[in-house]
Amino acid sequence: MPKITQPPPGKKISRKQVTDLSSSELWALTKWTYGKLFRYMKPYRGRFMIGVALGILSGLFNAVMLVGFKIIFSVVLSHGPVAQTATAPSDLSSDVELTHMAFEKPVKAEFGEVEIPVLGKINPVEWVLGYAPEKAGFGLVIAVCSLIPLMLFMRGFLTYLANYSMLWVGNKMLYNLRNDIFRNLLRQSLGFYNRTKIGDLIQTVFNQTRVAQTNAVQLTSVLIQKPVAIITIFAYLMFWDWFFTVSSLIVFPLCLGPIAYVSRRVRRAGSKEEAEAGAMMVNMHESFAGIRVVKANAREEYETKRFNKSNKSMAENIMRWQKALEIIGPVVETVASLGVAAGLVYAWHRGMRAEDFFLVVIALTQIYPHAKELGRVQILMQKCIVASSAVFGYLEQEPDVKDEPDAKKLPPAKGAVTYEDVSFTYTDAKGKPAKKAAVNGIDLTLEPGKFYALVGPSGAGKSTLFALLLRYYDPTAGRVLVDGHDVRTVTQESLRSNIGVVNQDVFLFHDTVKENIRYGRLNATDAEIVAAAKKAHAHDFIMQNKDGYEALVGDGGNNLSGGQKQRLSIARAILRDAPILLLDEATSALDTEVERIIKDAIHTLREGRTVVAIAHRFSTVLEADQIVVMHEGKVVDMGTHAELLPRCELYQRLYQLQFDSGHADPDKPMKDIKPQDLDEPYESEAGEG
Numbered sequence: 001m002p003k004i005t006q007p008p009p010g011k012k013i014s015r016k017q018v019t020d021l022s023s024s025e026l027w028a029l030t031k032w033t034y035g036k037l038f039r040y041m042k043p044y045r046g047r048f049m050i051g052v053a054l055g056i057l058s059g060l061f062n063a064v065m066l067v068g069f070k071i072i073f074s075v076v077l078s079h080g081p082v083a084q085t086a087t088a089p090s091d092l093s094s095d096v097e098l099t100h101m102a103f104e105k106p107v108k109a110e111f112g113e114v115e116i117p118v119l120g121k122i123n124p125v126e127w128v129l130g131y132a133p134e135k136a137g138f139g140l141v142i143a144v145c146s147l148i149p150l151m152l153f154m155r156g157f158l159t160y161l162a163n164y165s166m167l168w169v170g171n172k173m174l175y176n177l178r179n180d181i182f183r184n185l186l187r188q189s190l191g192f193y194n195r196t197k198i199g200d201l202i203q204t205v206f207n208q209t210r211v212a213q214t215n216a217v218q219l220t221s222v223l224i225q226k227p228v229a230i231i232t233i234f235a236y237l238m239f240w241d242w243f244f245t246v247s248s249l250i251v252f253p254l255c256l257g258p259i260a261y262v263s264r265r266v267r268r269a270g271s272k273e274e275a276e277a278g279a280m281m282v283n284m285h286e287s288f289a290g291i292r293v294v295k296a297n298a299r300e301e302y303e304t305k306r307f308n309k310s311n312k313s314m315a316e317n318i319m320r321w322q323k324a325l326e327i328i329g330p331v332v333e334t335v336a337s338l339g340v341a342a343g344l345v346y347a348w349h350r351g352m353r354a355e356d357f358f359l360v361v362i363a364l365t366q367i368y369p370h371a372k373e374l375g376r377v378q379i380l381m382q383k384c385i386v387a388s389s390a391v392f393g394y395l396e397q398e399p400d401v402k403d404e405p406d407a408k409k410l411p412p413a414k415g416a417v418t419y420e421d422v423s424f425t426y427t428d429a430k431g432k433p434a435k436k437a438a439v440n441g442i443d444l445t446l447e448p449g450k451f452y453a454l455v456g457p458s459g460a461g462k463s464t465l466f467a468l469l470l471r472y473y474d475p476t477a478g479r480v481l482v483d484g485h486d487v488r489t490v491t492q493e494s495l496r497s498n499i500g501v502v503n504q505d506v507f508l509f510h511d512t513v514k515e516n517i518r519y520g521r522l523n524a525t526d527a528e529i530v531a532a533a534k535k536a537h538a539h540d541f542i543m544q545n546k547d548g549y550e551a552l553v554g555d556g557g558n559n560l561s562g563g564q565k566q567r568l569s570i571a572r573a574i575l576r577d578a579p580i581l582l583l584d585e586a587t588s589a590l591d592t593e594v595e596r597i598i599k600d601a602i603h604t605l606r607e608g609r610t611v612v613a614i615a616h617r618f619s620t621v622l623e624a625d626q627i628v629v630m631h632e633g634k635v636v637d638m639g640t641h642a643e644l645l646p647r648c649e650l651y652q653r654l655y656q657l658q659f660d661s662g663h664a665d666p667d668k669p670m671k672d673i674k675p676q677d678l679d680e681p682y683e684s685e686a687g688e689g
């Protein structure tokens, strides 16, 4: 098996895959992930390093606290000076003194004297007071005890500052990461969007970026603060009583056992929860975006059940890992209590003083939360890798269609469009090419300023010609030229700024009428917007609303009728003022009034422009300067209605079908004519056009 050192380009790594990795592979992937994430940390490395330094300080502060506790205990819990040492056993009489004797460390000779690692014996009470009192007075006890909250506050404050710095860096990272991934997703070709679930994209941009960032930041904090804290405490304990410390190491792995077991359960449940979260996102997106279809088919219950399934499974998995996490505390405490009990026996055996034993217990319980956090490293690492593979998979995905490095700006075009032997085959969700080309060997020249109608049965390749001109896809063979420029040699932005599009499915943003029209040209003035709306015959209906141009159109334009949406879309195209206009005529029957208005608007639009319309009505076809007849991905013929009717068999059939099927009104759409609707299989005569 080859070693996985980084996710395959554009592919996500599943939690299961990560769980199955060998430790060297996991290490390699962690390095990869961190390498990627550190690029995002780099601009904030100053703050990051401050966070690291503060993390180390807060870890080291544990030793200061233990020293502090030792001083406090020696002042508060010692009862007066003990002048004896272990070398004078005959002078001892009390039990306390006996225990002192049994304790192999030198016993304190003076009140307040403590032995500190590195520093040796010191008497801080004497330092502060200037003399060594025989016994602690009330004031001294109060003063010394107040050190406890002070020390805890200091450690908490250091940890807070360390975490704050890390979170600050993390949030900046998240902000940049989200921006970059969103930008890169918008750069992707339509082919990418055909292959990808939108809910998945939303889940990655919104959730996975956060998971990658929080886990990376937490991991950094844990990997820096916790080992320092643990080592510091252990070093202190070792200095103090190495045998006891080493013995407690035996209990320590016992505590880690339940952590490891629970971690596995948490990981499994967490991974299922994440998968369900993705499914839920996809389901929600589809239900809301396709609300009309849902309602038209009365599928509310069906969609709710689908949602429920994911929701239930998610809730169960959340419960599962929360239950596992909650149980870890009591289990570890029970195991740790064994250690305390064993320690107590040891203390008795060694004749340890209560205050010293108390200190050891404090030190050991201080280690526990740090060890618990350190036990989560693997989970954090796995979560980080899984989320990062999704994030960087999308982030580093190169678009199928992108500007050439030397792409030039297409100057304002005259509007000549040429398809030179153009073929194109779509690919399926797995990137495999379809069996049949959508367009095949298209040779077509469209002159500037003319009106062309594309006609043909459903699936003939009309929309594909639009998509290739807009460079949504690159042809598999041949070239598409605008004013003699191959569209692949100019920037996509400049190409598309020369093309206006009116789709039959109008998409409006949840915003005001004004802003929806302005989407055609962002720097348009309000006056220009009103002028465009007037030309599109949209002004009157806009003004009927009391909010006029400030009225909200609703989500996707839900507050408007189909015709009104069309008119706003035309106003948008008028505002765009592009020399080439692509019009995908609505197939749905619009009322006669709306039809007329839209036709008028098209009249306005065609002036001085190359207009190419996918025509679904013969009234539109008849207006065209040239009609392009398409069939099965080929241009079959091209000419005026008068020229085509006598000579083009397919055109005759399309025409007859329209009238025979009772659509005597030429304004009625000739929609949904399928190849099989034509009497006999039509032999395409490619090349005639």
Ligand SMILES: Nc1ncnc2c1ncn2[C@@H]1O[C@H](COP(=O)(O)OP(=O)(O)OP(=O)(O)O)[C@@H](O)[C@H]1O
Binding pocket: 194, 426, 427, 434, 437, 438, 439, 456, 457, 458, 459, 460, 461, 462, 463, 464, 465
């Ligand atoms: N995104 C896509 N992925 C895969 N195949 C596609 C895609 N879009 C279109 N096709 C296929 O390409 C062929 C041409 O489709 P196209 O949409 O260009 O035809 P059309 O003439 O515009 O049809 P209609 O009038 O029904 O819109 C059809 O066989 C269609 O199934």
